[in-house]
Each structure stands twice: as C-alpha cells, then as structure tokens.
Amino acid sequence: MSLRWRIALGFALVALATAALIALATPPIIGQGFSELDNDRDGATAVTATATLATGSEDEGDNAAPVQAPPADTADQVQQSTILRLILAGVAAAAGASLLGLFVAGPLVRPLTRLEQAAASLARGNLSQRSGLAERGDEFGQLGRTFDSMAGELERADESRRGFLQDAAHELKTPLAVIDATASAILDGVYSPDRRHIETIRDQSRVLARIVDDLRTISLAEGGHLPLERRVVPVAKTLSSVAAGFEARASTGGVALSVDAPGGLAVDADPDRVRQIVTALVDNALRLTPKGGAVRLTAALAVVGPARGSARRAVRICVEDTGPGIPAEALPHIFERFFQADPSHSREAATSGLGLSIVEALAQAQGGRAGAENVPAGGARLWFELPSAPTSPSATATGAAGPTP
Helix, strand or coil, X not given: CCHHHHHHHHHHHHHHXXXXXXXXXXXXXXXXXXXXXXXXXXHHHHHHHHXXXXXXXXXXXXXXXXXXXXXXXXXXXXXXXXXXXXXXXXXXXXXXXXXXXXXXXXXXHHHHHHHHHHHHHHHCCCCCCCCCCCCCCCHHHHHHHHHHHHHHHHHHHHHHHHHHHHHHHHHHHHHHHHHHHHHHHHHCCCCCCCHHHHHHHHHHHHHHHHHXXXXXXXXXXXXXXXXXXXXXXXHHHHHHHHHHHCHHHHHHCCCEEEEECCCCCEEEECHHHHHHHHHHXXXXXXXXXXXXXXXXXXXXXXXXXXXXXXXXXXXXXXXXXXXXXCCHHHHHHCCCCCCCXXXXXXXXXCCCCCHHHHHHHHHHHCCCEEEEEECCCCCEEEEEEEEECCCCHHHHHHCEEEEEC
16 A cells, blocks of 8 residues: 555544544533433422422412423533533543554654664665665655665765775876886986986876876766867868877787778767877777787767657767777776776786776767677777767768667
C-alpha cells in the first residue's frame, strides 16, 4: 500500500475512533440527564401531594392537583451537568484517538528515522552506509533506493579520488626522483655538470609541468569552468594542419600518415581545443604504431540518437592506427587517468599519462563524447564527436555515418 493511502487510512481510523467513542458515551450521558429530570419531577409531585393532603383540599376527577414541573434552576443544573459530561466524553475520546494515532503513526515514522540515521552516518564519512529500505514497495522504498544510489555514487567517487591521488603521486614521484638524483650526483661530483645531465633535469621538469597543466585542464573541463571560444571550425583544415605538424615524426618512424575528410564538414567548438584533442590522439597513435604501419585521420557526419528525425547531427573524427590494438579488458578504462593498457611498458618521458583523459574531458566539455574500439583488420580506432555546425551540400553528399547510440 502506498504511503498516501496509509496516511489517509490512519486519519480515517482516528476519526472513526473519535466518532465511535463519542457515539458510545452520548446515550448514557443524555439518559442520565433525563433520569435526573424525572427524579426532580417525581420529587416535586410528592411534595405537592403531601401539601394537598395536609390542607384537605384534594378533590377527585377534575379537581385533582396538576403535577408540577421541576424548578427552572434545577433544569439548568441538569443541562449544565449533561453538557459537562459530554465535553469530558469528547476529551476522553480525543485522548483515546490520539493514542491510537500514535500507534498508527509509529510504522510511518520508523522508516524516516532509519533514513535519518543512515544520512547522519553517511555525513560522518561512512560511505558504505545504506538505507535498508530498498526492498519496500512504497514511497519509502523509492526514497531508500534513491538514497542508496546516491551513497553508491559517493563511494565510487571517493574510491576514484583516492586512486587518482595515488596515481598522481606515483607519476609525479618518478620525474622528481630523477631530478633529485641527477642534481645530487652533480653536486656530489659524481656527474659533471655537462649538457647531457642538465638536459635530463630540464626534460623531467617539463614532464612535471606537463602533468600539472594536464591535471588543471581536466579539472577545469570536468567542473565546467574551462574557458571556451566556440566558433565554426572546419574539420578538414584542422586535421590537415595537425597532420602536417607530425609529418617529420611519422616519416622518421616509417609510419604513413594520411587524412580523409570531406571539405565541407565543420563543428561548433573551440578551435584550439579541437586541435588539442586531435594532437593527443595522433601522438598516441604514432607511439603505438610500428615501423611500416599507418595512421589515418578521418571525419564524417554522424547522427546521435535513435532516429534521424529526432536526433542531433554531429561530426565524428577518428584516428585509426595499425598498431597492436587495445586489449578487450582495457577498452572500458582507456580514458581513465594514468591508465596503461600494457603496464609492462614504462611511461615515455615526453608523456604525462593524461592524454586520453584530456581527450574525453575536452570532448564532453564541448557537448560531445569520445570512444575507442579495435579495428577488425588490426589496430585501434579512437574517436570523438562534436556538435555539427552548418555544412555545405558537398559535405552531405560525400557521405554520413549511420546512427550512433
């Protein structure tokens, strides 16, 4: 039974109990009042009869003395006493109904008390606390399930925060240890202060600065405070510009780098942030692609939603490589901070371990999303989607990706 009906039933029971007690008490009280009036009337009649006998003026038939009514002050007294009894009966009925109401209200208040205690425990830091009301089928059960869901989210967020702090401390510790060891060795005369050792200190300092800057970017993006200058950004031009910046590195590593994007595609986003996302994905792909492999940048229209009539249009930008791919168990975690699909590979000195986390945070901050998947022929495909800006007819004619969930 729902809480609303239970409360209504409780009020109805209290009202019925009050009415029943008053109904039971009223007839005896009124009967007692009439009895008192009759007694007074009988007393008055007896007095009159006695007086008549004493004077010898009693006659038979029409000359009989009439029965006298009780005095007015006696009737008023009986009326007042009857009213007083009715009031006392009403008070007693109300008291009894109140006790019944307390008894009925107990089961209604008990879940609230339990929820209040659970909330107090949660506020004290016990994030494993649950309401214990989830099994109920009424409004208290729904409230309990909502509370448990909130507590679960808080517990997962706390675990994520603790894990992040541990990972951040670990990632910051490595370059700090290298800087300290190199500087100490130079000061102790173990190393000469030559260019090679000074460059080691400089490179590790840059890694530290990169980690701090990346953490700040992720924090601003996830908190909704990242400054964005949204405008129409041509996709093909941006991809070509980023690819041009990696041509030398790709050529040195023996990796073919190509761009395949319609000329009319555009997104509504911050151009600098779009370049930052694409740069991070290309950098990641080049690091994982062996010599003789290829990295391909593509873009196409995508429909985000269940059906084209009610969905919004977006542009999906993909960076596909022919590297080893992503282990299936690592796919759900690929965008987590400091996550390594292959822990046996040490972090490269030029990376902070936050590149893909920044990709996801920047995409979401601009109303999009990011994802990763393996290519059946080998390699991985990392992508992100951003809201589409007005496109030219040529972009639509080139082709569009099918609906995405």
